[in-house]
Amino acid sequence: METTNKPISVAEVHAYTDAQLTESQAINVEERFVREPGRSEEIRDYLLINDKLHKRFDYLIEEKIPDHILDALYSGKASGYLQSHTGNSLSRSRNLFSLESTAGMEWWYSLRESMSYYSSRWLPNAYLEQLKNVWKGKEAENDEPAPLNLTAPPAPASHTGPKSAQTDAHIDVRKDEVPVIKDEMPVHKKEIPVVVPAGDIVGNSAAPEPPYTEKPEAIESQVFPNVELTAASEQAPAELHVGEHDAVSEPETVTIIELGPLPEAIETVEALGQPDATAEIQFAESVLPADPNSTPTDNNVIDLDDDSVKNEAHAQEFEAPLGSEITIGAQETEVQAETETEVQAETETEVQAETETEVQAETETEVPVETVQAEAAVQAEAEAPPGTRQDPLGPTEPVEIPVEVVREDQKRGAKADNTGEKSPYAVLLEPRRIVLPVAAEHIRRRQEERAYRDAEVIDHSNNIFDSVGKAVMWLGKSFSQAALDLWQALRATQLVPAITFTAAGLILGWILSGGADQMKTGGSNLQLERLVLNAHQFYAKNDRSLIETAGQRYQNLISWLAKRLGKNLQSNDLTEIGFKRVGSILLPTEEQFALYSIYENSKKQKISVIITAATMSSKSKQCVQTSQAIPVCLSVNEGLSYAVASDLSLKETRHLADIIQYHF
Amino acid sequence: MDVKKSIENTLPYLRRYAHALVSDAQLADDMVFECIACLTDMTYLWEQQEDGAAKAWVFGVFHNLHNDLINSKQQRRSFSQHTDAAQLNLNQLTPLQAQVFLLVALEGFGYKDVATILNISLGELLNHIHGARVSLRAQMKKNQLVPATSEAV
Numbered sequence: 001m002e003t004t005n006k007p008i009s010v011a012e013v014h015a016y017t018d019a020q021l022t023e024s025q026a027i028n029v030e031e032r033f034v035r036e037p038g039r040s041e042e043i044r045d046y047l048l049i050n051d052k053l054h055k056r057f058d059y060l061i062e063e064k065i066p067d068h069i070l071d072a073l074y075s076g077k078a079s080g081y082l083q084s085h086t087g088n089s090l091s092r093s094r095n096l097f098s099l100e101s102t103a104g105m106e107w108w109y110s111l112r113e114s115m116s117y118y119s120s121r122w123l124p125n126a127y128l129e130q131l132k133n134v135w136k137g138k139e140a141e142n143d144e145p146a147p148l149n150l151t152a153p154p155a156p157a158s159h160t161g162p163k164s165a166q167t168d169a170h171i172d173v174r175k176d177e178v179p180v181i182k183d184e185m186p187v188h189k190k191e192i193p194v195v196v197p198a199g200d201i202v203g204n205s206a207a208p209e210p211p212y213t214e215k216p217e218a219i220e221s222q223v224f225p226n227v228e229l230t231a232a233s234e235q236a237p238a239e240l241h242v243g244e245h246d247a248v249s250e251p252e253t254v255t256i257i258e259l260g261p262l263p264e265a266i267e268t269v270e271a272l273g274q275p276d277a278t279a280e281i282q283f284a285e286s287v288l289p290a291d292p293n294s295t296p297t298d299n300n301v302i303d304l305d306d307d308s309v310k311n312e313a314h315a316q317e318f319e320a321p322l323g324s325e326i327t328i329g330a331q332e333t334e335v336q337a338e339t340e341t342e343v344q345a346e347t348e349t350e351v352q353a354e355t356e357t358e359v360q361a362e363t364e365t366e367v368p369v370e371t372v373q374a375e376a377a378v379q380a381e382a383e384a385p386p387g388t389r390q391d392p393l394g395p396t397e398p399v400e401i402p403v404e405v406v407r408e409d410q411k412r413g414a415k416a417d418n419t420g421e422k423s424p425y426a427v428l429l430e431p432r433r434i435v436l437p438v439a440a441e442h443i444r445r446r447q448e449e450r451a452y453r454d455a456e457v458i459d460h461s462n463n464i465f466d467s468v469g470k471a472v473m474w475l476g477k478s479f480s481q482a483a484l485d486l487w488q489a490l491r492a493t494q495l496v497p498a499i500t501f502t503a504a505g506l507i508l509g510w511i512l513s514g515g516a517d518q519m520k521t522g523g524s525n526l527q528l529e530r531l532v533l534n535a536h537q538f539y540a541k542n543d544r545s546l547i548e549t550a551g552q553r554y555q556n557l558i559s560w561l562a563k564r565l566g567k568n569l570q571s572n573d574l575t576e577i578g579f580k581r582v583g584s585i586l587l588p589t590e591e592q593f594a595l596y597s598i599y600e601n602s603k604k605q606k607i608s609v610i611i612t613a614a615t616m617s618s619k620s621k622q623c624v625q626t627s628q629a630i631p632v633c634l635s636v637n638e639g640l641s642y643a644v645a646s647d648l649s650l651k652e653t654r655h656l657a658d659i660i661q662y663h664f
Numbered sequence: 665m666d667v668k669k670s671i672e673n674t675l676p677y678l679r680r681y682a683h684a685l686v687s688d689a690q691l692a693d694d695m696v697f698e699c700i701a702c703l704t705d706m707t708y709l710w711e712q713q714e715d716g717a718a719k720a721w722v723f724g725v726f727h728n729l730h731n732d733l734i735n736s737k738q739q740r741r742s743f744s745q746h747t748d749a750a751q752l753n754l755n756q757l758t759p760l761q762a763q764v765f766l767l768v769a770l771e772g773f774g775y776k777d778v779a780t781i782l783n784i785s786l787g788e789l790l791n792h793i794h795g796a797r798v799s800l801r802a803q804m805k806k807n808q809l810v811p812a813t814s815e816a817v
Contacts, residue, residue, distance in 0.1 A: 011790050014797070018768050020775055045801045050769045053684070057770060060680040066693055069675065072700045073668055 008032050008039045017046045527590055528610065529624070529632050532643035535587060536608035536630060540598050540647075547583035547598065554584050561586065561595050565613040567640060572609075574599050577659060579607060607646035607653075609660055614641040623654045633657035671703055674722045677771060681723065684754070684766050685730065695733065699726045720773065724781045727763065734759050753803060757796050764789055765796035 008029060015021050016029050033040040490496055539547055549557070555571060562569040574581070579599035587596045587610070594612035614636045621635040631650040635642045635657050644657040678699065682692035702725055754762050760782070767778045779789050 010794055014790060014793055015775075017797075018775070018793075042801070045804065046769075046797050049797065049800050049804065053766075053770050057680045057684045060683055061676045063676070063679070065672075065675050065679065066697075069693070069697050069700055070672070072697055073671055073675075073704060 006032075008036050013039055013042055014046075017043050017050075525622075525634055528594075528612070528641060528643045529626075529634060531587060531589065531594065532596075532608055532610045532632055532645045533626055533628065533630060535596050535610065536606075536645040537628065539583075539585070539596070540606040540608050540645075547585050549581075549583040549585070554581070557584050557586060557595060561593060561611075564593055565640075567613060569595075569611070569640075572597070572660070574660070577656075578602065582606070605647040607644060607648070607656060610641075610643040612641050614639050621657070623650060623657065625650050635661050637661045668704075670718050671700070671722065674719050675700075677719070678722060678726060681766055681771055682726065684770055685762060686733075687755070695726065695729055699729055702729070720777045720781055723767065723771070723773075727781055730759075730763070754800075756799055756803065758792075760784075761792045761796040761799070764792040765800075768793055 012021070012025075012029050016026060019026075021029065033043075490499075539545055558569050558571050572581075578601045580601070582598040582600050584595060584597040587594045589612055592613060594610045597609045597611075599607045599609065621633070623631060623633040625631050630645050631648070631653040633642075633644045633653050633656075635644075640661075642657060642661045644653060644660060646653045646656060648656070675696070679692070679696050682696050683689060686692040686695065699722070703722065754766075757765065763782060764778060764784075767773045767781065768775070773781070775786060775789055779786050782789070784792075
């Protein structure tokens with residue numbers, strides 16, 4: 001067989017030792033052992049080593065496993081052991097939970113397990129599925145600590161049977177994919193806290209029972225909610241308006257909460273806004289003339305376009321019954337159209353008036369003409385009895401604003417203007433309003449901001465940049481004047497041509513002398529100086545790294561570099577001046593290569609010479625005594641740069657550099 | 665198969681390997697402990713393993729921990745303080761040589777399993793195991809623990 005004639009390979013030796021061969025392969029190897037006794041000895045030794053190894057360490061198989069390892073396996077309380085018990089820092093990330101090593105932290109373990117469930121939401125889906133399976137398995141085992149329970153340990157029956165309705169705020173960790181907070185409290189309670197800003201305590205229990213509109217998100221997002229309680233009359237159902245009020249524009253995202261009759265609603269809202277909910281209660285009803293003959297229209301709908309209704313309402317007290325609806329005709333002014341939509345949308349005769357703003361403004365011009373509701377409200381306020389009205393913005397006197405574009409006045413013609421009486425239609429449009437301090441504070445802040453903004457626009461005199469700009473302009477003027485004066489003086493002394501020619505000559509001379517070249521090649525000069533200095537310190541000063549190059553090798557280096565640089569280089573011999581070449585090496589520079597050579601004299605003083613192509617054409621030479629007490633001379637001649645560093649003095653080095661640059 | 669039970673069955677062998685690899689008994693137990701701590705965090709991955717590959721998987725986790733250990737300079741000193749009563753100085757071997765040799769010779773893993781655990785190729789594995797055995801054999805002969813070749817023949 002061919003295989004039996006082959007020598008036993010190393011792989012076969014180890015595979016046979018470790019019983020990794022099949023039976024036929026093993027027999028095949030054993031047959032060849034006869035011809036290769038060395039291999040069989042090798043295998044015997046290897047097996048002996050294995051035996052020794054087993055004798056040494058097999059006792060650990062029988063040994064009892066330390067308890068803390070088993071604890072780590074079964075209870076998962078692995079973290080923190082290493083730091084607390086051994087002081088070892090093996091556990092790197094897990095030491096974050098080193099607090100666990102203290103006793104009595106069972107709650108922490110359960111909490112962490114629950115947290116690990118939540119953190120799984122950030123894992124990829126595959127891992128999430130695996131985690132779910134594991135959790136289901138754990139639930140089946142039922143030997144794990146209880147999940148997070150905010151109230152009390154869950155009853156054992158709760159896992160099997162249906163959840164009882166009395167368990168409140170229990171986060172079910174295991175059953176559902178997404179933990180659900182089961183809150184048994186009524187839903188409408190969530191809407192209430194928006195009424196009062198942060199800092200005030202909201203009494204949820206004071207809120208009446210539903211019906212409530214469900215707009216929890218819109219309400220909870222309000223930072224400065226404006227709260228307004230409106231009602232058409234004493235008996236009409238009041239409405240609680242919660243929303244962001246802008247003093248100028250239309251109210252946005254107003255949530256209407258219907259309350260009971262007005263007195264109860266007032267009590268409710270007062271209870272909500274404790275302790276200062278005694279707020280502003282503005283009644284416009286007292287303005288009205290009392291007339292017992294007033295009758296509501298049929299179908300509980302009051303049409304303002306109907307002249308008979310107007311006339312009746314002018315002379316009679318009109319009181320809208322519960323659920324009455326008011327429609328305003330389309331042939332009214334634009335402002336009336338707005339009012340109509342608003343009124344119809346809210347299905348109540350309430351007015352969203354920013355009366356406070358208008359009163360605070362105290363100017364006739366700032367009253368927007370289109371805010372009919374606001375003016376009506378102002379008019380109503382002005383005529384309201386002083387006892388029932390409180391200005392939320394402070395003790396400001398009510399301002400009587402001449403009503404120009406008011407719907408009721410237009411309808412009644414000059415009659416209302418002459419008499420100055422309150423229009424009976426204002427009754428319908430005038431709300432009974434409760435303005436909580438929240439709204440008052442909000443509006444006041446808006447007004448302050450606007451006043452500040454207006455003042456800012458007008459007042460530019462206090463701008464700090466004005467003074468700086470003035471100073472800069474003054475300085476500029478002064479300098480320009482001084483320059484003009486100097487120029488005048490120079491012209492007077494007839495020295496201008498002389499100064500100009502002198503300066504031009506200096507610049508020209510500097511350029512001709514190579515100053516510009518030196519500036520241009522300053523970087524490479526500095527680099528060459530550093531290179532020769534380092535090379536001298538490393539190769540020449542250090543005997544261990546001293547380089548020695550034979551003659552043929554040196555010739556090769558010279559020819560190689562000459563070819564690369566495109567220059568005609570010759571082998572240099574300094575034996576005439578008593579220096580013998582020790583070794584040469586090529587060093588890389590920024591752009592190309594340099595030939596570095598070490599020479600030595602009879603006194604074992606060494607000099608280092610670097611030759612490379614020059615970056616400048618003109619001749620130059622400079623010698624410096626470096627800080628390492630090694631003089632360095634840099635010179636340029638015929639397109640080649642020479643750098644010499646030596647153990648000699650600066651004067652001798654300069655002399656050497658002169659010799660060297662003519663020897664190559 | 666019960667996950668934790670199978671880990672527990674592997675524990676004695678893991679301890680033996682750790683004690684052989686790291687001469688410091690306390691450090692070896694600490695490494696086993698840390699390995700178990702890692703495994704308990706990854707039980708869901710354990711379920712995906714086949715029964716036969718379970719032991720190799722545990723050793724693979726241990727191998728990664730051990731690599732972290734010997735890569736940190738702080739632990740290298742303690743790692744090198746190896747005094748062996750069996751007069752087999754495993755400390756002369758490189759870490760990888762020691763790992764390959766112990767997994768094959770002491771724990772009886774197959775070559776493919778070892779290559780998987782250590783994440784090396786089979787050729788590399790043979791290189792390391794050959795180097796380890798040659799070194800240990802020379803050490804034995806130097807200590808005259810085995811008779812000379814001529815006498816054996």
